[in-house]
Amino acid sequence: MKVVVFCKSVPDTETRVKLKDNRLDKSEIKYILNPYDEFAVEEAVRMKEAGKVDEVVAISMGPERAREALRSALAIGADRGILIKDDVLDGSDTYVTAKVLVKALEKDGAEYGMLLFGQQAIDGDTWHVPGQVAEMLGLPQAGSIIKLEVDPDAGKAVANRLVEGGEEVHEMSLPCVVTCRKGLNEPRYPSLPNIMKAKRKPIQDYSIADLDLSPEEVGKAGSFTEVLSYSLPPKKEAGRKVEGEPEEVVQALVKFLKEEIKVI
Amino acid sequence: MINPQEITRHVYWNIPLLFKILVYVGGLGAIALAAWAVYQRLQIWKKGRDEERKDNLKERFIFAAKNIFLHTRILKDQYPGIMHLAIFWGFLVLFIGTILVAIEADVPFVHFYYGVFYLLVSLALDMAGLVLVIGVCMALYRRLKEKPDRLQPEKTEDNLILYLLLAVALTGFLTEAVRIAAQGFPRFELYSPVGFLLAIPLNIIGVNGTLAHRLFWLIHMVCSFAFIVYIGYSKLLHIAVTPANIVFRDRRSYGVVDPILDMEEAESFGLTKIEELSWKQLMDLDACMRCGRCQEACPAHNTDKPLSPKNLIQDLKEHMNERLVQSKDPEEYTPYQKISDDVLWACTTCAACMEECPAYIEHIDKIIEMRRYLSLMEGRIPEELNQTFRNMENNYNPWGVGFANRADWAEGLDIPILSEKGSAEYLLWVGCAGAYDDRYKKVLKALVEILRAANLDFAILGTEEKCCGDWARRLGNEYLFWMMATENVEILNGYGVKKIITACPHGYHTLKNEYPQFSGNYQVVHHTQLIAQLLEEGKISLKKTLEGTFTYHDSCYLGRHNHVYDEPRKILQRLGLSLKEMEKTREKGFCCGAGGGRMWLEEKIGTRINYARCDQALAVEPQGIATACPFCLTMFDDGLKAKDKIEEIQLKDIAELVAEAIK
Numbered sequence A: 001m002k003v004v005v006f007c008k009s010v011p012d013t014e015t016r017v018k019l020k021d022n023r024l025d026k027s028e029i030k031y032i033l034n035p036y037d038e039f040a041v042e043e044a045v046r047m048k049e050a051g052k053v054d055e056v057v058a059i060s061m062g063p064e065r066a067r068e069a070l071r072s073a074l075a076i077g078a079d080r081g082i083l084i085k086d087d088v089l090d091g092s093d094t095y096v097t098a099k100v101l102v103k104a105l106e107k108d109g110a111e112y113g114m115l116l117f118g119q120q121a122i123d124g125d126t127w128h129v130p131g132q133v134a135e136m137l138g139l140p141q142a143g144s145i146i147k148l149e150v151d152p153d154a155g156k157a158v159a160n161r162l163v164e165g166g167e168e169v170h171e172m173s174l175p176c177v178v179t180c181r182k183g184l185n186e187p188r189y190p191s192l193p194n195i196m197k198a199k200r201k202p203i204q205d206y207s208i209a210d211l212d213l214s215p216e217e218v219g220k221a222g223s224f225t226e227v228l229s230y231s232l233p234p235k236k237e238a239g240r241k242v243e244g245e246p247e248e249v250v251q252a253l254v255k256f257l258k259e260e261i262k263v264i
Numbered sequence B: 001m002i003n004p005q006e007i008t009r010h011v012y013w014n015i016p017l018l019f020k021i022l023v024y025v026g027g028l029g030a031i032a033l034a035a036w037a038v039y040q041r042l043q044i045w046k047k048g049r050d051e052e053r054k055d056n057l058k059e060r061f062i063f064a065a066k067n068i069f070l071h072t073r074i075l076k077d078q079y080p081g082i083m084h085l086a087i088f089w090g091f092l093v094l095f096i097g098t099i100l101v102a103i104e105a106d107v108p109f110v111h112f113y114y115g116v117f118y119l120l121v122s123l124a125l126d127m128a129g130l131v132l133v134i135g136v137c138m139a140l141y142r143r144l145k146e147k148p149d150r151l152q153p154e155k156t157e158d159n160l161i162l163y164l165l166l167a168v169a170l171t172g173f174l175t176e177a178v179r180i181a182a183q184g185f186p187r188f189e190l191y192s193p194v195g196f197l198l199a200i201p202l203n204i205i206g207v208n209g210t211l212a213h214r215l216f217w218l219i220h221m222v223c224s225f226a227f228i229v230y231i232g233y234s235k236l237l238h239i240a241v242t243p244a245n246i247v248f249r250d251r252r253s254y255g256v257v258d259p260i261l262d263m264e265e266a267e268s269f270g271l272t273k274i275e276e277l278s279w280k281q282l283m284d285l286d287a288c289m290r291c292g293r294c295q296e297a298c299p300a301h302n303t304d305k306p307l308s309p310k311n312l313i314q315d316l317k318e319h320m321n322e323r324l325v326q327s328k329d330p331e332e333y334t335p336y337q338k339i340s341d342d343v344l345w346a347c348t349t350c351a352a353c354m355e356e357c358p359a360y361i362e363h364i365d366k367i368i369e370m371r372r373y374l375s376l377m378e379g380r381i382p383e384e385l386n387q388t389f390r391n392m393e394n395n396y397n398p399w400g401v402g403f404a405n406r407a408d409w410a411e412g413l414d415i416p417i418l419s420e421k422g423s424a425e426y427l428l429w430v431g432c433a434g435a436y437d438d439r440y441k442k443v444l445k446a447l448v449e450i451l452r453a454a455n456l457d458f459a460i461l462g463t464e465e466k467c468c469g470d471w472a473r474r475l476g477n478e479y480l481f482w483m484m485a486t487e488n489v490e491i492l493n494g495y496g497v498k499k500i501i502t503a504c505p506h507g508y509h510t511l512k513n514e515y516p517q518f519s520g521n522y523q524v525v526h527h528t529q530l531i532a533q534l535l536e537e538g539k540i541s542l543k544k545t546l547e548g549t550f551t552y553h554d555s556c557y558l559g560r561h562n563h564v565y566d567e568p569r570k571i572l573q574r575l576g577l578s579l580k581e582m583e584k585t586r587e588k589g590f591c592c593g594a595g596g597g598r599m600w601l602e603e604k605i606g607t608r609i610n611y612a613r614c615d616q617a618l619a620v621e622p623q624g625i626a627t628a629c630p631f632c633l634t635m636f637d638d639g640l641k642a643k644d645k646i647e648e649i650q651l652k653d654i655a656e657l658v659a660e661a662i663k
Helices: A035-049 A066-076 A094-108 A129-137 A192-200 A246-260 B017-045 B057-069 B078-106 B115-146 B156-182 B187-191 B193-205 B210-233 B235-247 B279-287 B293-297 B309-325 B341-345 B352-356 B364-378 B383-395 B431-436 B438-453 B470-474 B478-494 B505-518 B527-536 B566-574 B609-618 B630-642 B654-662
Strands: A002-007 A009-011 A031-033 A055-061 A080-084 A112-118 A141-151 A156-163 A166-173 A176-180 A203-206 B426-429 B499-502 B523-526 B549-552 B624-627 B650-653
Touching: A002 A035, A002 A066, A002 A094, A002 A129, A009 A066, A031 A035, A031 A066, A035 A055, A035 A066, A035 A112, A035 A176, A055 A066, A055 A094, A066 A080, A066 A192, A066 A203, A080 A094, A094 A129, A094 A203, A112 A129, A129 A141, A129 A176, A141 A166, A156 A176, A192 B364, B017 B210, B017 B235, B017 B279, B017 B309, B057 B235, B078 B115, B078 B156, B115 B156, B115 B187, B115 B193, B156 B193, B156 B210, B156 B235, B187 B193, B210 B235, B235 B279, B279 B309, B279 B364, B293 B309, B293 B352, B309 B364, B341 B364, B364 B470, B364 B478, B383 B470, B383 B478, B426 B438, B431 B438, B431 B630, B438 B527, B438 B630, B438 B650, B438 B654, B470 B478, B470 B505, B478 B505, B499 B505, B499 B527, B505 B523, B523 B527, B527 B566, B527 B654, B549 B566, B566 B654, B609 B630, B624 B630, B624 B654, B630 B650, B650 B654
Parallel strands: A002 A055, A002 A112, A055 A080, A080 A203, A112 A176, A141 A176, B426 B499, B499 B523, B549 B624, B624 B650
Antiparallel strands: A009 A031, A141 A156, A156 A166
8 A cells, every 4th residue: 555645845943034025035944844744754654664554655846945855754764755846836825736736646646545744834834735635536534633543454544633622533444634743653863874765765756747737727827815925923022010019019900901901 | 248149049949840840831821821812802802893093102102101000090099099009019020020030940041049139039029929918908808898889790700819819929928938947047038028927937836848838839830820821711801901902092082983984875873783893992891890980980870870881891891702702693682782772871971981991991982883873773862852853953053943043142242253254363163052042142242251351353153153063973963963063164164264262162072173073173272261361361351359169060071071170270260269179070070961962861860960960069068150061051050940059159151250350
């Protein structure tokens, strides 16, 4: 059984976001494999190590730097990568992304047992793509799982989701879609031989034309949504500290609540 | 006046020819057996990797000679030092005496063993025998009565060797005494005072005949030969190995480890098979006498971690014998069966063990080799390290704060950045702690004030600086270290940097001693060295005198690794502070617990090293504790907080104290 993991190259969590001409200033950004995708790769590789999966394929859509994200997935233990890269993809929204990913899946051959995603990408934070892919393919899906049991022979998977106050258990027929989160596993620190091996593992490049898509179907042209502008959250103002005897402090606070923000 | 020719003894007096023949056969046989065993060990070491240790041979031999004949390092621990010195010199003089006697007896036409020479040699040998007996008795007292922890667990050979030595010495005296009695107490034999005095009671009880003489002589010979043979097959091997081990010691700073060559091509990393150690590293294992000084000094061992440097070396030695003597399968027998991960991660690379070891065994490089295996080959690292490594990979600092924020600490200070300034006499290497740790940012600011007061031309790299990689290297992640080091060297060499000031002993050690491995050659000074020099030269002047009693904690990477002990102390005294030393200070300083990457590991086993060190500092009742390392500072800060002493005791980096005094 082949499983496919979807990987996204995203800015590191510690990136200081800066804007330039109403776009992200990318000059000081360090890109990493989306941390949620790491859970997905780790889970897929563990399934392979347990003998339940024959091949783990990592797919990414993005600019050239997405190749590094794929290498990270390969270092954890994915077998090969697919990089969908085309200038006309710039400006694609989540719908187009899902559409392109589905095309790439078809191109690579349809016989996959499971599609694994990170539950969200830490940059756009839309949570859209896994659901859109599942819908386009008509597959069952379980989001934000913390436990996964797969039985390829019986053709089913059981996934646990954390919900308020407990867990939801889903049984799905294969193939299915799952999205992964913290708690599912602890992604490994890749060993150096695996990092080195990852450099030699194959990554197949696809352009739009390779996937039988036209430029009108992708990018801004094919998208339903468009990013109009970026803005940084307003700077936090320094708090105000009221000091003095308890009676004075309470009086000052009541005065503040009544007169300044008028909540009482 | 007696004829000097008559002041002598006939070497084989009273010994029948058969016995004489047995002596030659036995003696040569014993020597051959011991030599064969040493030769066998030599063949085992040769199975190790090649390593260049034959540079500066003259210095190597002089250094070794000092350590062997003067016991410079052994004597640092008084009782066992004197004990060993007594056994060593007693044994050596008797050995030389035996050779002289053999020459007299066996070399034709040579005759010198008479007259004044005979008297002097007799006196020297008797004294040597006495010294040997005293040394052996001191050792027996230690083993049988005192039983110090560090000598445990004992082996049969430990006491057997002592009894054998005692038997050799005592039967030697008895043989001599009986001969003197049988020869009728010649007056000149008073130059053998022990034998002479011993002869008197023996004579009274009637032990004075030729038969008794032969019996003692025979036992003396048998014990001596047994001892010679045993050199090859017990820890007595150190008589041959330890001197060689000192000659071939690593002449570099303690903490320096070698890079992995051909990182991109190598198939295995770290210690997978024992023969991947170098011949010298294998020889180290045979040089260990199990004296346990290392273990006694080890901060990990002292706080109930499973690491004992002694056991580590002994376990490796056992493994070496399994693999290279008994030729056991390397797949089935690995070093990691005897040495657990917890043992390896417990090390703070503080080099207390290496400073103590009288055999100059190098513990750190072996631990790093094994950590490399865990980190690089197996990815078997403590969970929390996963994040630390990723932080260093992605943001070039172990905390994982964004790399673009690296120069934020300097905002508003108007410090020139090298990319804008082009060049400067000094590069101030800020280090991760200076850039990101709120407490240490204050130290950097203090240092900048001092540099400004001295009108030094300096600049920083700003966001171009990356972690020096020390943590990665000590934790065995050589790949990560290699990335940090090569990228930093490229930037530094690109600007033609020549002089570097570091505010962290880890950066200091790494840049100074290890970056040359990657073509980064700079003059590196630690801030305490520079400040001491600026004070000395009058480039900064103190505006006020500080008051109070301070104790100074030696950072391992500044002290033991780089011998910077005096400068920080000189500065404190210059400031007017009175300095009160902790019991474990300077070369014997006790690690704060952060070194070797331990800063980033949970301390789950045993008690906390930093608490132990805080207790040692509090024991001298100081008003303040001075440090010169960001990580020591953090460890003390945590420790003093835990002990509820942070309000009472001033905890300061030396730069902060100086900055205060120049205002």
